[in-house]
Amino acid sequence: MTRVLIPLAQGCEELEAVTIMDILVRGGVEVLSASLDDNLVITASRGVRLLADTTLAAVEHQVFDMVVLPGGLPGADYLQQDSRVITLLQRTVAQGHYVAAICAAPKVLVHAGLLDGKQATSYPGVIEQQPGAGMRFVNAAVVEDGNVITSRGPGTAIDFALLLLERLTNKAVRTGVEQGLQR
Secondary structure, X not given: OOEEEEEEOOOOOHHHHHHHHHHHHHOOOEEEEEEOOOOOEEEOOOOOEEEOOEEHHHHOOOOOOEEEEOOOOOHHHHHHHOHHHHHHHHXXXXXXXXXXXXXXXXXXXXXXXXXXXXXXXXXXXXXXXOOOOOOEEOOOOEEEEOOEEEEOOHHHHHHHHHHXXXXXXXXXXXXXXXXXXXX
């Protein structure tokens, strides 16, 4: 079964985290959410509480088909400061798998060197100030460049999650989930 890891940091953007998890699960993908520390209760950026499946320490050495970073602040800052997250992202790309980030989280990909020479997007003002080497900012809802996918923010979370689902499965699965959403 296709496996996805979603690291959840305190202060993450709840709409993005839940939308990504929900759409991937609807498409039959195994989704594992992991807290950066031993506290499995994540208080998101608007005060909504999320419950992580496990800790990052318990799964950081496992192989995933995709690692997806929800944005939000200060959540994206905590992801960027966690060396385990950076190593996991770099290893996932080196293994030929996908990494994805939305809203403020693409700055974590910049920090990891994974947007060097790539096209990417983010919440306005996040990565334009400190882009990756040779990175080209694209003002679009979702940008895919090789095995790296980025998106702009909460309003683009459904489109982002649907593209992630399509890359992990196929167009037919995406279409089936999308029809069920009545878009």
